[in-house]
Amino acid sequence: MPETSKPSIKPPTLGQVMKGIRGRHGWTLKEMSAASGIPVSTLSKVEHDRLTLSYDKLQQVSQRLNIRMADLFYEEPEDARPQVTGRRxxxxxxxxxxxxxxxxxxHxxxxxxxQKRMIPILTRIRARSAxxxxxxxxxxxxxxxxxxxxxxxxxxEFYDPVQLDEGQGLxxxxxxxxxxxxxxxxxxAVVLGICSSAEDGLMDSLLSLRH
Known part of the structure; x- marks a missing residue:
């Protein structure tokens, strides 16, 4: 009989991840609010996927809960990681x-x-000058x-500024x-970027950037 493909699993949202962190600590929304410094009303909206958190708020949650910023973005568990190079x-x-x-x-x-070696990022650029x-x-x-x-x-740092139009890359x-x-x-402007590194910790390195 032909093999049946397994249904794709949709990764958790930021709200589901935040709710999971709260559940692991056994916190109420009020207790989570006190620990993270995020208002109860904001946490509730995040958990119901009606609101996302800015960079500053994500950094605040990371520091106050003593977790990596990358932990606020879903990554598949260790035992679910494939042992062959067939990830998708x-x-x-x-x-x-x-x-x-x-x-x-x-995005x-x-x-x-x-543990990706490449980080794909869709970015909307708003700054209009250096x-x-x-x-x-x-x-x-x-x-x-x-x-x-x-x-x-x-x-x-080492080159004169260059202009790129739609369909061009660097x-x-x-x-x-x-x-x-x-x-x-x-x-x-909107660009698709691919960041890569042979070293571990690329996602944390990118998330730690102030800009």
Whole structure:
């Protein structure tokens, strides 16, 4: 008889992850609020997937509960990790983990896979100049971005700024200072980025970036 494929399992949302953390501690919403510093009404909305948390709030929860920020994004459990190189994950905006900063809206895709060597990120860019962006950012590994919408101006530590239009991409060493801002004539831009590293901890490194 032909094999029947197993139904895909939808990864938990941030709300489900937060509810799981609260359940493991045996906390009420009020107790979770006291421990995390997040108002009860906000926690309730997050747990019911009616609200997400900003970068600052995620960082606050991480610090006050003494957990990694990456733990707030679902990763499949150790015993569920396949032992062969046949992993697969479908990335959608509905299942993406969203983090908002001053300059970007990040959507981390395929968060159900653990210990990835590549991190796919759909990013909406709002900063319109290098001055508005602030200090260049640096992190481990390398990255490639591809412009999906609008125009992007890329500032790097060792090169003159370059403009990329829709359908163009750029590959850089991520340890070199860099910043992506909206190009001339556009209000916003959307890019698909792939960050990679041979070292562990790439997700934590990305989430720790202020920008």
């Amino acid at each position: 994950s479908i990335g959608t905006l509905e299942t993406a983990a969203r983090v908002t900063t001053e300059n970007y809206d990040y 981390y895709l395929c968060t159900d896979l653990k 001055k508005e962006f602030g200090e260049l950012i640096r992190h481990q590994g390398e990255e490639f971005i591809y412009v999906l919408e609008g125009r992007v101006e890329i500032h790097t 590959y850089i060493d991520s340890s070199m200072g860099h910043a992506y801002v909206v190009g001339e004539g556009c209000d916003e």
